[in-house]
Amino acid sequence: MQFKDSQSIYLQIADHICEKILLKEWKPEERISSVRELAVQLEVNPNTVMRTYDFLQQQEIIYNQRGIGYFVAADAFKKALSYRKEDFLQKDLPGVFRNLYLLGMNTDELKPRFEKFVQQNFS
Amino acid sequence: MQFKDSQSIYLQIADHICEKILLKEWKPEERISSVRELAVQLEVNPNTVMRTYDFLQQQEIIYNQRGIGYFVAADAFKKALSYRKEDFLQKDLPGVFRNLYLLGMNTDELKPRFEKFVQQNFS
Amino acid sequence: MQFKDSQSIYLQIADHICEKILLKEWKPEERISSVRELAVQLEVNPNTVMRTYDFLQQQEIIYNQRGIGYFVAADAFKKALSYRKEDFLQKDLPGVFRNLYLLGMNTDELKPRFEKFVQQNFS
Amino acid sequence: MQFKDSQSIYLQIADHICEKILLKEWKPEERISSVRELAVQLEVNPNTVMRTYDFLQQQEIIYNQRGIGYFVAADAFKKALSYRKEDFLQKDLPGVFRNLYLLGMNTDELKPRFEKFVQQNFS
DNA sequence: GTGGTCTAGACCACC
């Protein structure tokens, strides 16, 4: 996995995990990788993964059983959805629309790009 | 002008100036505020404005005449457009599309929202 | 390291780093001193070093790994060469040639001086 | 006349005047343009030309007759030559040689460039 | 520990 410069790594990892849950690849009560495992896998400092898990735990998307590991929360899907949706419509969209307008674009131009994106990333 | 915490001030100022140019409020070869003037006006440190101007000069959106001040470049519109467009398409859009997909939405649903936004903000 | 008055310190530091790379003392992917370390070593303000690193990153001679440090770019030699060469041919040479002509000299007279210089400084 | 960014305008004007003298286009005791005339001609602030004349007067290359104008000094040629030569061999050349070496060039490569330069600028 | 940003204030050369 490669990371963008524009967002902190730990949040990119959090997003990645949320997607697994939203796409139902990971199911409730399922155990997820340990901090160290994931750190090795992503070639990242364990502290960074720790931070991700901390963050997701605060969002109540995962929970911790001491000495055993981290698990997907029972209502993780719902939480992950709201975590995603929360800001998107209110915070992200206005900025997107502003850019669209300033750049002389419109939503129709986004359509083919969106279809291409979905095809490349989710199929 | 108030600043968000999510982006550095000097880049927010840069974006603001780009918008002036994209909206054709500022025209080519027009002199822009001096570093100190703008600093007072925005209530930020002159160094911060200097950094903005430095950045915009690198983007070839503004240029400097020694001892006189900064001016809007002849092809500022084009440069500003490509600077913003590049950022938008590469950095913002993927995240937007990802959210759209995960939230089960599509670009058609954005259309009425966008039209409403434009009407409210640019007319 | 002592600095001249005729050029800004941060660019003199940049030149110095370029030389290390051109002389192959520093190799691709090698980590370079942290901002603070170099600042202490050169007895300048960290901001000044930061500016140097910023500049060299724009030239794609060094790159940054978040929270870890700055590294010599893979093609740093090439980039450093073209950066220095461009400056030299366009900014320095015309003035040199002008002086040569006005002083009634030619390039042949430079040859022995150059050879002596190389011998004294690089061997 | 266009000015480079790398050197202050008033010194570039001074250089230009010195060249006129070295090329014997301007002769001893000849009156030179007034500050205002030259400022208009070069599209520069009169203060800037004033500074040039001040500087050249300090170098004893031109002199002033109050209320009449500026004149080329009797020994202007000699002074201009020494003003040029003074730093060239000792200050400029080492930097040039350093660059040549670092860039893997030698004086032979300069020869055709020099000939081309002379042809373009002085014939 | 790392870089990144910002403020405050100073000094300089230049137009």
Add this chain to the structure above:
DNA sequence: GTGGTCTAGACCACA
């Protein structure tokens, strides 16, 4: 008046 550079010191997010 203009920009440009530098210092000092602070605070922050991040790995």
